[in-house]
Amino acid sequence: xxxxxxxxxxxxxxxxxxxxxxxxxxxxxxxxxxxxxxxxxxxxxxxxxxxxxxxxxxxxxxxxxxxxxxxxxxxxxxxxxxx
Amino acid sequence: xxxxxxxxxxxxxxxxxxxxxxxxxxxxxxxxxxxxxxxxxxxxxxxxxxxxxxxxxxxxxxxxxxxxxxxxxxxxxxxxxxxxxxxxxxxxxxxxxxxxxxxxxxxxxxxxxxxxxxxxxxxxxxxxxxxxxxxxxxxxxxxxxxxxxxxxxxxxxxxxxxxxxxxxxxxxxxxxxxxxxxxxxxxxxxxxxxxxxxxxxxxxxxxxxxxxxxxxxxxxxxxxxxxxxxxxxxxxxxxxxxxxxxxxxxxxxxxxxxxxxxxxxxxxxxxxxxxxxxxxxxxxxxxxxxxxxxxxxxxxxxxxxxxxxxxxxxxxxxxxxxxxxxxxxxxxxxxxxxxxxxxxxxxxxxxxxxxxxxxxxxxxxxxxxxxxxxxxxxxxxxxxxxxxxxxxxxxxxxxxxxxxxxxxxxxxxxxxxxxxxxxxxxxxxxxxxxxxxxxxxxxxxxxxxxxxxxxxxxxxxxxxxxxxxxxxxxxxxxxxxxx
Numbered sequence: 001x002x003x004x005x006x007x008x009x010x011x012x013x014x015x016x017x018x019x020x021x022x023x024x025x026x027x028x029x030x031x032x033x034x035x036x037x038x039x040x041x042x043x044x045x046x047x048x049x050x051x052x053x054x055x056x057x058x059x060x061x062x063x064x065x066x067x068x069x070x071x072x073x074x075x076x077x078x079x080x081x082x083x
Numbered sequence: 084x085x086x087x088x089x090x091x092x093x094x095x096x097x098x099x100x101x102x103x104x105x106x107x108x109x110x111x112x113x114x115x116x117x118x119x120x121x122x123x124x125x126x127x128x129x130x131x132x133x134x135x136x137x138x139x140x141x142x143x144x145x146x147x148x149x150x151x152x153x154x155x156x157x158x159x160x161x162x163x164x165x166x167x168x169x170x171x172x173x174x175x176x177x178x179x180x181x182x183x184x185x186x187x188x189x190x191x192x193x194x195x196x197x198x199x200x201x202x203x204x205x206x207x208x209x210x211x212x213x214x215x216x217x218x219x220x221x222x223x224x225x226x227x228x229x230x231x232x233x234x235x236x237x238x239x240x241x242x243x244x245x246x247x248x249x250x251x252x253x254x255x256x257x258x259x260x261x262x263x264x265x266x267x268x269x270x271x272x273x274x275x276x277x278x279x280x281x282x283x284x285x286x287x288x289x290x291x292x293x294x295x296x297x298x299x300x301x302x303x304x305x306x307x308x309x310x311x312x313x314x315x316x317x318x319x320x321x322x323x324x325x326x327x328x329x330x331x332x333x334x335x336x337x338x339x340x341x342x343x344x345x346x347x348x349x350x351x352x353x354x355x356x357x358x359x360x361x362x363x364x365x366x367x368x369x370x371x372x373x374x375x376x377x378x379x380x381x382x383x384x385x386x387x388x389x390x391x392x393x394x395x396x397x398x399x400x401x402x403x404x405x406x407x408x409x410x411x412x413x414x415x416x417x418x419x420x421x422x423x424x425x426x427x428x429x430x431x432x433x434x435x436x437x438x439x440x441x442x443x444x445x446x447x448x449x450x451x452x453x454x455x456x457x458x459x460x461x462x463x464x465x466x467x468x469x470x471x472x473x474x475x476x477x478x479x480x481x482x483x484x485x486x487x488x489x490x491x492x493x494x495x496x497x498x499x500x501x502x503x504x505x506x507x508x509x510x511x512x513x514x515x516x517x518x519x520x521x522x523x524x525x526x527x528x529x530x531x532x533x534x535x536x537x538x539x540x541x542x543x544x545x546x547x548x549x550x551x552x553x554x555x556x557x558x559x560x561x562x563x564x565x566x
Contacts, residue, residue, distance in 0.1 A: 015525055029281035030107060031155060032132050035533075036284045036310065056316055061281045061288040 001071045008045050009067075013038040024068040029061060039064065050074050087118025087151070087174070089197035090190050094149060094172060098123035098201045099208060103142060103150035104256065105129045105160065108280050111175065111187065112256050115151040116210075116265055120228075122199050125208040127223075128257035131156055133532050137221075139166040141213050144221050145420050151175050153187070205229035211420055212259060212359055215535070219479035223420030224359050233413035234362045235266040237386050241366060242300065242327050246272035249324075251293055253278050253303035258472070259359045260331055263302045273300075283307065286315035294320040302329040302355075304472035309339050309502060317346045331355035331363070332472025334460070336502060337373035344372045356381045356460070358446050359474075360416045360429065364388050365458060380457040381450070388412040390458075391433060391443060392450055405451040405461050409433070409443035416444070468497050470504055475535040477506070480527070484510060487526055489518040494546055495537060496560040508537040509559050511546065541566065 002024045010020050013034060028034040034042060043054050043064075052074075063073040096102065102124050104115045119126040127145055129138050141147075142163065152160055152175040160173055164183075176184040209231045211223040238244070244267060252264030252275050264275035276296050282289040290311055293301065301308075308330065311317060328343070328350045335354065344352060357363040367382025384390045391399055392406040400406040409431055418426035431443045449461040466477040477495040484493035492511045497504045512518060520540045527536045547558035 015521060015528070027281075029284050030279070032107070032280070034284065035132075039284050056287060056314055057319075059285055059287045059314055060291075061285050064285060065281060 001074065002067050004049065005042075005046070005067050005070055008049075009034060009038075009042065012041065012045070022067065024071070025066050027065060028067070029065050046070065046074065050078070052077055084114050084117040084121055085195050085197040086190050086193040087114055088122040088199060089193040089195075090174060090185065091118065091122050091124065091149070092197065092199065093193075094174075096122055096124050096149065098199075098203070100124045100149075101127050101145045101147050101211060103127050103129050103147040105131055105138070105150050105152045105156055105163075106175070107131060107153075107155055108252075108255060108277055108283070109153065110277060111151070111153055112277065113265065113275075116256065119151070120203075120209055123201055123203045123207060126210045128210070128212065128255070130255065130257045130532065131159060134529050135159065135162045135166065136530050137532065138163055139168055141221050141223075142166075142168045142170055144213075145211060145223055148172065149174065203228060205232070206417075208417065212257060214359055214474050215476050215479055215532075216425070219476070219482055219530075222422065222425065225417040225420055226362070227417050230362070230414050230416060231262065231266055232270075233387065234262055235270040237414065238263055238267045238363065239271045241385060242329075244268070244271045244273050244300070248273035248299045248326075249296060250275045250300040250302065251278060251296075251298040252276060253283060253301070253307050258332075259357075259362050260302055260304070260472075262362060263300070263329070286310045286313070290315035290317060290320045290322070293325075294322050297324040298322075299324055300327045300329070301325060302327075302331070304332040305330050305335040305339070306333070306471055306503065308343060309336075312339055312342055312346070322347055323349055325350040328352045329355050331357065333469050334378055337376045337379060339502075340369065340379065341372045344369075354379050354381060357410075357414075358444070358448070360444050360446075361410050361412050362414045364390070364410045364412050364414065367457070378460065380453065381460050382457055384410070384412075384458075388414070389441070389443075392452070393431075397431065400451075403452055403454075405449055407464055408446045408448050408450045408458070410446060411441050411443045415442070466495075468504065468506070470497075470506060470534045473532065473534045475506065480506065480508065480531065480535060480537065483527060483530060484508060484523070487518075487523065489513055489516040489523075492546065492554075494554050494556050494559045496556050496563075498560070498564070500538075505539075506535065506537045507539045507541065507560075507563065509541045509543050509546070509563050511543055 006022045014020055102119045116126050149172045172183050174185045177186045178184045205228050208225055209228045210226050213221045213223050216222045250264045250268050254260035268275040282292055325347055352369040354367040355363050356365045365381050366385045367380050389411040391409040394400050394406045429445050433441050435441050447464045450458050453459050468475050480495045481493045484490050490510050491513045495508045498507050523540055541563040547555045
């Protein structure tokens with residue numbers, strides 16, 4: 001799941017730059033890797049790709065600061081939905 | 084701050100030297116700004132999101148030898164060092180990495196009793212903020228201690244700010260909206276909350292922070308507030324502490340203004356206008372929620388400021404007629420760094436009714452006064468636009484495109500995309516060349532700030548022109564959008 005998200009960030013938000021490497025623990029928000037317009041597109045992508053709606057109260061720094069945080073969030077939501 | 088000044092003094096920094104600041108939103112920006120000014124040097128805020136070439140052109144343009152930075156920018160700093168410039172020392176990076184790095188830890192070991200040897204005069208430079216010119220060449224707007232302090236005094240008075248106020252600073256320091264939080268607040272002893280980058284990206288977290296900190300003043304571009312409105316969960320936040328909502332940089336769509344005023348009924352909303360050359364020069368307090376979608380007026384000039392509306396022949400227009408706005412103010416810049424020609428072109432000397440000569444700044448913005456004598460904005464004289472509050476010279480984007488070997492001619496225009504303005508470009512290719520549009524965008528991204536890069540590039544065989552051969556950009560736009 002990490003790779004799907006990282007792939008989107010590099011391809012869609014950074015034009016597929018070959019020299020860009022992003023790890024799951026990198027701070028995306030503080031580093032400028034994802035800025036506000038990009039974040040809106042990324043959230044839309046996550047909703048489409050993983051088939052759920054990100055609740056407005058979940059659009060917080062804790063859930064979106066790193067790819068790892070996003071994956072944890074997505075999995076927690078999917079877990080709830082499967083119950 | 085004195086420790087940083089001491090360190091800079093030991094590095095041989097003299098009064099008037101330009102020192103770069105290359106950091107995200109963080110506490111150290113305040114230390115850097117005041118440490119530099121305390122020594123009598125001039126701070127030059129550099130946007131860490133700008134392409135390296137552009138940053139390098141600013142570093143060269145005003146002879147920056149030292150940059151204040153921090154670990155998150157290490158990679159980019161290394162790239163800037165590799166460029167051709169006279170940079171020799173970085174304060175804020177661990178010295179293990181390079182001989183010319185000095186860490187913040189070492190700064191904090193300096194004496195906090197440092198006192199600079201030379202006196203600072205009001206006419207001495209305090210900071211230089213860069214904006215782009217129509218040829219793409221950077222323009223360094225020079226502000227003195229006098230103009231900076233004038234802005235701080237006037238804004239403190241107008242908004243009645245004091246030590247009980249808490250100002251939310253959203254803007255990065257290379258944007259003059261930051262001067263409220265960095266200059267005005269310290270003047271009156273108010274607190275400034277430097278909003279970290281992460282909060283500017285996640286509106287739900289930002290609104291939570293604003294409520295938790297009980298901010299009394301918020302000053303930002305409209306976009307930040309529109310994001311709060313749409314995704315910031317404002318219904319769940321108690322932001323009743325807000326007394327003043329100030330916005331600048333772009334017009335505020337009335338429909339969003341209405342919605343925000345409903346959420347924050349106790350706050351006063353003000354439209355703040357002013358090119359960076361004069362910081363702020365007008366104020367308009369919105370009396371009641373807008374009833375229609377007419378643009379919110381600019382209002383009138385504030386204290387210590389006079390204005391003229393003049394026509395093409397530099398004559399004052401008749402009441403109600405449109406013309407270019409000229410501003411005379413204590414907040415006016417000194418001029419453009421090492422560009423007397425551009426400085427002279429931007430200024431206008433007027434003889435007032437007492438026979439005295441006064442210098443006005445030519446804003447390049449068109450205005451007229453309405454029936455209620457309020458200033459109403461009517462667009463630009465030239466091809467400059469605002470994207471997310473930033474000035475973009477469309478001429479510069481066009482000029483840059485034409486430097487690409489595959490491109491013969493270009494015409495750049497803007498498109499209104501929902502609530503934001505977007506730049507798009509039309510190009511005519513050199514005969515029998517083909518070019519990948521992604522390559523063109525990458526080419527532009529290397530030299531332009533992200534907000535100035537066209538979102539889309541269209542290829543046309545020819546441009547619609549006027550009888551005298553000038554490109555009809557509105558027709559080009561129509562052609563591109565039809566395809």
